[in-house]
Amino acid sequence: MFSVFPVGDLPEFHGGDDLPSILADRLAQGDPGLAPGDILVVTQKIVSKSEGRMVALSSVNISDGARDLARQTHKDPALVEMVLRESSDVVRAVPNVLITRHRLGHVMANAGIDASNLGTCGEEKVLLLPEDPDASAARIADACHARTGIRPGVIISDSFGRPWRIGTTNVAIGVAGPPAVIDERGKPDRDGRIMQVTQIAFADAAAGAAGLAMGEGPEGLPACVLRGLPWQHGDQTSRNLLRPAGEDLFR
Amino acid sequence: MFSVFPVGDLPEFHGGDDLPSILADRLAQGDPGLAPGDILVVTQKIVSKSEGRMVALSSVNISDGARDLARQTHKDPALVEMVLRESSDVVRAVPNVLITRHRLGHVMANAGIDASNLGTCGEEKVLLLPEDPDASAARIADACHARTGIRPGVIISDSFGRPWRIGTTNVAIGVAGPPAVIDERGKPDRDGRIMQVTQIAFADAAAGAAGLAMGEGPEGLPACVLRGLPWQHGDQTSRNLLRPAGEDLFR
Numbered sequence: 001m002f003s004v005f006p007v008g009d010l011p012e013f014h015g016g017d018d019l020p021s022i023l024a025d026r027l028a029q030g031d032p033g034l035a036p037g038d039i040l041v042v043t044q045k046i047v048s049k050s051e052g053r054m055v056a057l058s059s060v061n062i063s064d065g066a067r068d069l070a071r072q073t074h075k076d077p078a079l080v081e082m083v084l085r086e087s088s089d090v091v092r093a094v095p096n097v098l099i100t101r102h103r104l105g106h107v108m109a110n111a112g113i114d115a116s117n118l119g120t121c122g123e124e125k126v127l128l129l130p131e132d133p134d135a136s137a138a139r140i141a142d143a144c145h146a147r148t149g150i151r152p153g154v155i156i157s158d159s160f161g162r163p164w165r166i167g168t169t170n171v172a173i174g175v176a177g178p179p180a181v182i183d184e185r186g187k188p189d190r191d192g193r194i195m196q197v198t199q200i201a202f203a204d205a206a207a208g209a210a211g212l213a214m215g216e217g218p219e220g221l222p223a224c225v226l227r228g229l230p231w232q233h234g235d236q237t238s239r240n241l242l243r244p245a246g247e248d249l250f251r
Numbered sequence: 252m253f254s255v256f257p258v259g260d261l262p263e264f265h266g267g268d269d270l271p272s273i274l275a276d277r278l279a280q281g282d283p284g285l286a287p288g289d290i291l292v293v294t295q296k297i298v299s300k301s302e303g304r305m306v307a308l309s310s311v312n313i314s315d316g317a318r319d320l321a322r323q324t325h326k327d328p329a330l331v332e333m334v335l336r337e338s339s340d341v342v343r344a345v346p347n348v349l350i351t352r353h354r355l356g357h358v359m360a361n362a363g364i365d366a367s368n369l370g371t372c373g374e375e376k377v378l379l380l381p382e383d384p385d386a387s388a389a390r391i392a393d394a395c396h397a398r399t400g401i402r403p404g405v406i407i408s409d410s411f412g413r414p415w416r417i418g419t420t421n422v423a424i425g426v427a428g429p430p431a432v433i434d435e436r437g438k439p440d441r442d443g444r445i446m447q448v449t450q451i452a453f454a455d456a457a458a459g460a461a462g463l464a465m466g467e468g469p470e471g472l473p474a475c476v477l478r479g480l481p482w483q484h485g486d487q488t489s490r491n492l493l494r495p496a497g498e499d500l501f502r
Contacts, residue, residue, distance in 0.1 A: 003254040107415035164358035165492050167432040167452030181418040201418030209460035
């Protein structure tokens with residue numbers, strides 16, 4: 001049994017805000033507070049905002065490659081330029097679709113660049129992923145530990161589309177503490193057979209569960225606590241969730 | 252805030268067992284019981300077992316096409332034959348990997364055919380997906396309503412791999428009651444901008460959250476209740492989660 005509690009009463013975040021301390025202070029006040037074994041899930045959006053990852057599209061110098069790709073995908077050339085700068089390679093580019101491998105390793109639409117919920121007035125700005133979401137997660141865990149004496153697991157979540165299924169689910173792009181993947185290979189199943197292939201994407205499932213509680217749109221909440229899940233602190237990061245490009249089995 | 256409660260004390264299931272009545276009786280006893288708004292998530296495995304979807308591989312007549320594909324994928328020819336019978340087309344076939352589009356529309360490994368946790372003694376048997384998991388979900392909802400006066404949402408879950416990410420998460424292959432996809436397109440975000448692309452895979456996220464509580468392996472639990480999520484009864488099914496083959500954007 002586990003429960004998911006939203007962390008309410010958080011402010012709007014801006015570049016330079018000390019998100020780890022703000023979250024730690026908020027959790028030190030209780031409701032939901034922090035208990036041993038808690039996992040704190042934080043959306044990418046407030047991590048990126050507080051880390052100053054906002055870019056004004058009017059300030060972007062656009063390369064010829066980005067202009068070509070923008071024509072191909074019917075997207076804003078400055079946005080495409082930023083997508084390319086954030087990516088190691090383009091996976092798919094057709095009208096209205098631009099899938100790349102982000103330099104962090106995630107295959108995702110538009111390199112995770114977000115143009116909604118940005119609180120801009122007038123000028124068009126976009127929000128990049130955090131520079132290093134695993135490090136962001138670790139800083140939040142450290143701040144909570146320093147403030148409360150309890151070190152939560154921390155997951156930074158983002159909403160991803162899926163190739164063959166409609167709709168987004170939240171996955172983990174930053175992990176500090178909990179397992180990213182639980183490897184059950186070689187363990188016996190209910191009948192004593194050895195399981196061959198079972199690896200469970202624990203951090204992605206935790207991010208997805210948090211997404212149900214956080215929602216999107218005007219009522220969306222940017223952080224929540226998962227309480228009651230069994231897990232052990234370890235040193236996995238979001239990189240454990242990345243299938244090596246050479247094992248890209250579905251393409 | 253929501254909570255996920257495992258449904259304990261369920262028996263081993265066999266072909267002909269009345270799973271809907273057994274679940275309804277179990278929930279009528281309380282702990283976790285049923286409350287209005289509950290979503291009951293049930294693993295594909297016990298639905299398939301109770302619906303008699305077990306096949307002895309020794310009884311399968313193997314086609315030439317299956318033999319070729321078995322050589323290509325290094326898989327059991329009888330298993331490959333069953334995968335082909337369950338599928339509308341092959342998406343990817345390389346050594347140790349066979350991805351197909353199941354006749355239900357899901358793109359998945361081995362057409363969802365499972366050879367673990369089957370309780371067989373000696374003879375090799377495999378378990379197919381339910382014939383119509385949406386109908387299975389509806390029968391469970393009906394039985395719970397008849398027994399308790401409360402109609403839960405019901406989701407049949409199965410664990411799926413992902414193309415670019417390690418590990419499986421649970422998704423919904425049967426839906427009765429809750430939304431499969433919540434469409435936020437056209438609604439304002441926090442800053443009053445109109446959201447362009449947000450469709451949330453609610454039933455997949457709910458199945459994923461349940462998966463965290465249910466686990467795999469010897470301690471795995473086959474059903475749980477999600478309590479506290481806001482949703483309205485509707486008529487979506489798992490088909491709402493399927494991206495039409497022509498919109499297969501990631502290939």
